[in-house]
Amino acid sequence: MNLLLAATTAPSPVPLQHALYLALALFAVGLVGVTCRRNILIVLLSVEIMLNSANLALVTFSRATGNLDGQVFVFFAMVVAAAEVAVGLAIVIAVYRLRQSTDIDDADELAEVDYGPVAPLALEGEDHHHHDDHGHDDHGHGEDTEAAHAPAPVSAADDAGEE
Amino acid sequence: MTTALFYVFGATALAAALLAVTRKNAVASAIWLIVMFFGLAANYVLMEAWFVAVVQVLVYAGAIMVLFLFVIMLLDLRTEVLESTAAPRLPAVGVIAALLFLVGGGIAVHSASLDPGPDPQTGEARQAAALFPDEVATGPEIEGTAENIGGEIFGKWILAFEVTSVLLLGAILGAVILTKRRLT
Structure with a gap:
């Protein structure tokens, strides 16, 4: 709010309410992708769409209130998204190695007896x-x-x- | 002009997101997602969030999508595999959930206002301001430049920034351990 007092006001060049509607629409598209797609890679891509829509909403609120905290939060959200993608894709590779498939319905069990041609992750001493x-x-x-x-x-x- | 550009880039981002979700091939999805990232980055520029716009292009359109494309091409899925995963799963559930979300969120955005809370001096309740005012604050102090954002990150949010490094370390270790066949 101190920042707001120091600054002057001007007509908003971007219709902020419409920017938030855009964020809503993007999130809905990502939601459809996560619930409806079978390919686990596209499900992860849809999660990225949802994260981006949240970032757009944060930047919009930051602009509307004249407060930079929203943009700092976007920065942290991007860091978390990068970490999530790295771990998520590692899981995709591990699941693909185990099931030879990227269909998420093929990975609906925690344990499976038949591991196929490739051995699962083995800890030291087991073998x-x-x-x-x-x-x-x-x-x-x-x-x-x-x-x-x-x-x-x-x-x-x-x-x-x-x- | 800026308003028109906002609609152009917003429509681009939305169309690219729709295409990314509906493509059969994951590579095509990833490429359309890059288009969406650039559309959003342009909108960040229009909202004077320069730093966020640059990081959006560098981190999302750069690093994250390279990782995605690398994994997609590493798995090297055949056409028949892509065909088998092309059909939607629970389409009705997804569409109904998205519509409910759009209606609820649309009502929330349509009627949104900003409650400033009680006045710190007098303790009296103040009138709620419009969350989306016609006039917004401008000035070098609240522009999203690297200088301003950096001042916030390394001042007010320094603890969160340091914790972020631990998170990244955990993600690196997790990714390496998950993709290794043997831990010895």
């Missing part, structure tokens, strides 16, 4: 005893050499692509 029985040549050379031979279901090409 060790399982593979002890196969008897590698370098059995007595210690833990680290054994671990290097452990990943049976993951092909060499996949490993190279990952690292």
Whole structure:
């Protein structure tokens, strides 16, 4: 409000109420995308549309009240959106590796017995005893050499692509 | 002129958003979403939010969409896969939810006003002002320049800014761990 007192007033060049209607419409479009689309990538894109409509509303309110806090909040919202996209796309890749699909209805169960051709994420130690029985040549050379031979279901090409 | 430009860019953004949601191919969706980001960035410029407009182009149209396109092309979906995920799921639910949201939000925006609260000196209630006044404050103090926004972020909101760095670190670790096949 101190900022508002220091500044002069002028006719608003942008119809602010219509800007808020635009934000509403964009959010509705994003809502339809999230609820109706099957492709998980387009669902994530629709979430971005909804986040952008919220940003537009924040900037509009910032302009209407003469207060910069709304624009600072948009900055933070963009940072959170970037983090959300990074984690969300990592989940998409993990789900695709597990189910070979981007259809969100294929990922409606928390656990599934058949993991397909690729092994799920394995923690250290899970595979060790399982593979002890196969008897590698370098059995007595210690833990680290054994671990290097452990990943049976993951092909060499996949490993190279990952690292 | 500015008002006309606002309608042009607003209509562009809305049309691009509609196209992005309805495209069969995720790459086409992503490209239309970039158009929407630019339309919104232009509207931010018209509202004198310069910093937000630049960050919108850099972060959204730049970094985030590159990440999206990279993942879309990494998955490399075949045409038959795209066909199988093209049909809408629960279209009635989505459209009804969107219409309800539009009606409710439209009523809220249509009747919105700004309650200034009681006067700090006298304690008397003040009359509510229009939230969307014909006259808005202007001046170098409240323009969304990098200088003004930076002053706010590194002054009033410094704690939130520092917490943001922890959030980004968590996101980096989460993304790396999620996409690794083995943690050893």
